[in-house]
Amino acid sequence: MIRVSHLTKKYGTSIAVDDISFEVPAGEIVGYLGPNGAGKSTTLKMLVGLVEPTAGDISVAGCDAATDLLELKKRVGYVTENAQLFESLTLAEHLQLMGRLYHVEESLIHKKILEFARLFDMAPNTKQKISSFSQGMRQKLLIMSALLHNPDVLLFDEPFTNLDVTTVTLMKTMLQRLAETGKTVLYCTHILEVAETLCPRIMIINKGKLIADASVEELQKMTSQTELAQIFAQLTDTASGIDQKTEDAVRIVMGGADA
Amino acid sequence: MLDKIAQIYGVDPAHFKQLLKLDKTVASRAKGDKNGSAIFSYGLVCCFHVILGLPVAFILLFRLLDAPVDGFDYAIIGLSYTMVMTAFLSYSRLEFILNPIDYLVLAHTPVSSRTFFLAKLTRLLASTAVMSSCLNLLPAITGYWTAERSPLFPVVYLGVSVIAGFFSVGVLTVITGYVTKLHTYEKLRSISKYSELAFPVLFPFVYLVVPRLLPELKIVSDKLIPFLTAFYLLPNSWFAGMVAFGLGDVHYRFLILTAVAILAMLLLVVGPLRSVAKGYSRFLTSLLESRKTQKPQLKLRASxxxxxxxxxxxxxxxxxxxxxxxxxxxxxxxxxxxxxxxxxxxxxxxxxxxxxxxxxxxxxxxxxxxxxxxxxxxxxxxxxxxxxxxxxxxxxxxxxxxxxxxxxxxxxxxxxxxxxxxxxxxxxxxxxxxxxxxxxxxxxxxxxxxxxxxxxxxxxxxxxxxxxxxxxxxxxxxxxxxxxxxxxxxxxxxxxxxxxxxxxxxxxxxxxxxxxxxxxxxxxxxxxxxxxxxxxxxxxxxxxxxx
Known part of the structure; x- marks a missing residue:
């Protein structure tokens, strides 16, 4: 489970995450939504120990980030969008590296690499360098890396970007099954359709502040809207003036062409 | 003026200027990020090259104290060192041209490969000019005590050493460029890779080891005076001749050597360098190709x-x-x-x-x-x-x-x-x-x-x-x-x-x-x-x- 209390991150004078608190119990999938620059990725980075919080407490899978960061990292699987990789390694070498870093048994690493590669239709690519992979293949590799050590908590930051429909379907059902086995999933995304079907509970962050934390049904009642996209637009105030902005965009494009 | 030069070479002046500006901004920001100040970083680079020039300045000074040496002999030793060091130090910088990381960002824009090449080459030559000047600062000063005692020596020597540096980098670019062309052929790729690795080792042999063998050769060639002219086949003596000529020695030997140096530079620019530039677009295209080698069997091998x-x-x-x-x-x-x-x-x-x-x-x-x-x-x-x-x-x-x-x-x-x-x-x-x-x-x-x-x-x-x-x-x-x-x-x-x-x-x-x-x-x-x-x-x- 994840427990966050009064979490704050400041970069100089700007506040990326502003005093947020929430809890995600074991076996739950929670959608973490917000517009660009809202503070979603920063929150996840703090949860995984990549960024040090300015204030607040983090506890993941019973491990305190301030005192037991190492144990916390062992329990977390993290997937981020367009992550940089050591591109001269092959798929198998990368997974071997990850397995070793997360203390997976050597024989299990080999077994899991073969099985994951088959599962994600990448068996022919195991000896191929990452530099030749498409974005979708890289994303699959990142997902495999995050799952390799059987973590208790999964932190997914836009995990389905660039993935094909089959893989997205597989991932959705797999995450639901993993949640049933007691794994906690914090799912950060812009794709509201996926969040709507996958996550029974939604948290919305805007300008660093947590502005909503409820089930989809509760959010529908709260906003009198039926679709998550409308709920999101209303809560984050991103829908206002969209018609005018569209007109402006067309005018700018056409003016640019004249010039 | 920059526009005119660009037009002569058939490149887009606006793109050319933008690329130069972009390179400069990226480089200075990267330096600034690392050290806090780009100027400080440039200062460090200059200091480092001045220090690198110290050993040769000492060697030359000791030689001058031992026996009087004329400007030509002094310049041969100094320029040999300069050309080798310039080639060595420039080798990693050839990546500007041969492995431009920013090309992947600019590949879809209407920037011609020739413009791109010229912008990269300009940057390489600019850094070579700074590097050569710093490297030769001390040898140029100590050169005042050569037999001629010419106050012009530091200026002439410094100027020629920059030109010699350009020549070294030009030759290096051409040879490496030709080798890199092999990258388009799958089977020869590994050969070219190892050629590139071997090249920095082989290059100094031509400039450093061969001249050191010449005194041995000289004993034999006393009887075969014309054989001594073999010495003049090496570029370091062409540029040393240019130094002597610049100091006012109009002996026919130095006139010929100066002419050869100028001719070599011109030939390098209009011949092989132009050829590399022409094939540059094909080379850049190869950078964008994904190189897939399928080996279906998984066998993890630990080192x-x-x-x-x-x-x-x-x-x-x-x-x-x-x-x-x-x-x-x-x-x-x-x-x-x-x-x-x-x-x-x-x-x-x-x-x-x-x-x-x-x-x-x-x-x-x-x-x-x-x-x-x-x-x-x-x-x-x-x-x-x-x-x-x-x-x-x-x-x-x-x-x-x-x-x-x-x-x-x-x-x-x-x-x-x-x-x-x-x-x-x-x-x-x-x-x-x-x-x-x-x-x-x-x-x-x-x-x-x-x-x-x-x-x-x-x-x-x-x-x-x-x-x-x-x-x-x-x-x-x-x-x-x-x-x-x-x-x-x-x-x-x-x-x-x-x-x-x-x-x-x-x-x-x-x-x-x-x-x-x-x-x-x-x-x-x-x-x-x-x-x-x-x-x-x-x-x-x-x-x-x-x-």
Missing amino acids: LVSRVFERRETRVGADLVFAYLRRDRRTQLRVFSAVGTPVIFLAILFQDNPVWDWIGKPFTIWLALGVSAIFFFGCSTMVSSFLGQIRYSDHWKAKWIFQCAPLTVPHALWRGTLATTLIYIVLPYTILLLTLATIFWRGLWGMFYLLPGLSALLVYAVCYPKPNSGLPLSEEFIQSGWNLEQLWLLIRFICTQLIFGVVLAIQFVMYKLGVGLYIGCYAFIVIGGILIFIHNFNKKQLGEVHV
Whole structure:
């Protein structure tokens, strides 16, 4: 489970995450939504120990980030969008590296690499360098890396970007099954359709502040809207003036062409 | 004026200016990010090159004190050094042209490949001009004391050395460009890769070793005077002739040499360089091709080094570095082209007859100390080059993987790198020199000579400073300059050589005081060094940190 209390991150004078608190119990999938620059990725980075919080407490899978960061990292699987990789390694070498870093048994690493590669239709690519992979293949590799050590908590930051429909379907059902086995999933995304079907509970962050934390049904009642996209637009105030902005965009494009 | 030049070469002046501006901004921001100030970083680069010019300035000054030397002879020695060093130092910068990382960003824009090439070449020549000027500043000043005592000498010499630097870089670009063209052919790709690695080692041979052979040739050629003209076939003498001509010596010899230098420059620009530029678009296209090699069977192979270690972090470090050394062309270029430097110095050293005289003799204290010194200098240079470069990678942003991972001992990753260095640098070098030493001196004498150097080397390697991150391949390589950390590593390297010099001096004093004392001192150095190495290599550094 994840427990966050009064979490704050400041970069100089700007506040990326502003005093947020929430809890995600074991076996739950929670959608973490917000517009660009809202503070979603920063929150996840703090949860995984990549960024040090300015204030607040983090506890993941019973491990305190301030005192037991190492144990916390062992329990977390993290997937981020367009992550940089050591591109001269092959798929198998990368997974071997990850397995070793997360203390997976050597024989299990080999077994899991073969099985994951088959599962994600990448068996022919195991000896191929990452530099030749498409974005979708890289994303699959990142997902495999995050799952390799059987973590208790999964932190997914836009995990389905660039993935094909089959893989997205597989991932959705797999995450639901993993949640049933007691794994906690914090799912950060812009794709509201996926969040709507996958996550029974939604948290919305805007300008660093947590502005909503409820089930989809509760959010529908709260906003009198039926679709998550409308709920999101209303809560984050991103829908206002969209018609005018569209007109402006067309005018700018056409003016640019004249010039 | 820039517009006119650009138009002559058929490039788009607006694009050309934009690309130059972009390069400048990116370079200065990268330098600024590393050191806090771009101007400070440029200052460091200049200081470093001025320091590099110091040895040749000393050599030339000693030669002038020994006997009067005329401007032409002085310029030959100085320019030979300059051209070699310029070629060496420019080699990593050829990546501007031959491996432009920003091309992938600009590939879809309507910038012509010729414009792109000219912008990159301009930047390379600009940095060459600065580098050559700094490198030759001290030799130019000491050149005032040549036979002519011309106050014009520093100015003329400095000007010609910049032109000679351009020539070196031009030749280097052309040859490497032709070799790189082979990249479009799959089967020849690996050959071209190794040619590129071998090139920085071969290049100095042409300029440095061949002129050193010429005095030997001269004895023979006294009877065959025309044969001496072979000397003038080398570009360093063309530019030396230009210096003499610039100083006002209008002897026909210098006139011809100056004309040859100018002609060579022109031919280089309108011939091979233009040809490389014309084929540049095809080359750039090949950069965008994905190179897929399918090997369906999965067989994970751990490197030799990694199997030795139980700690997983060490194995990860060793395997990662090993994979990059095996596959990543940029890593290979940076690491191995730097490793080639001591090979050249050793080759030059063995050109001198006194060294061969030493080798022919049975045990003398000078031989024992000399072999230790050569071993230590050669291998410590390689170790420095290797460890100094392996911290950089184009994929340095992937270090987030280590930051996320539960590393119990983060520095164990660097220990894996160190182990790779010992296996791939120290071990082969030791075996090679031990074999040679055994052949020269029979039995165990060779080993006796080498052991103090090896022991000191192990201490040097294990105490080599870790990068700030403590991780291999996790720092950004700034193509266009030096940072404070690199300068610190250079100073540290020089100090280490001095310290080892003191160790040798102590051995010498002990030998003079008595053989027993010498043997005791010898044993202390060898055993002490090995113990320090073992202690430091196994030292535990526990505790989790935000790496």
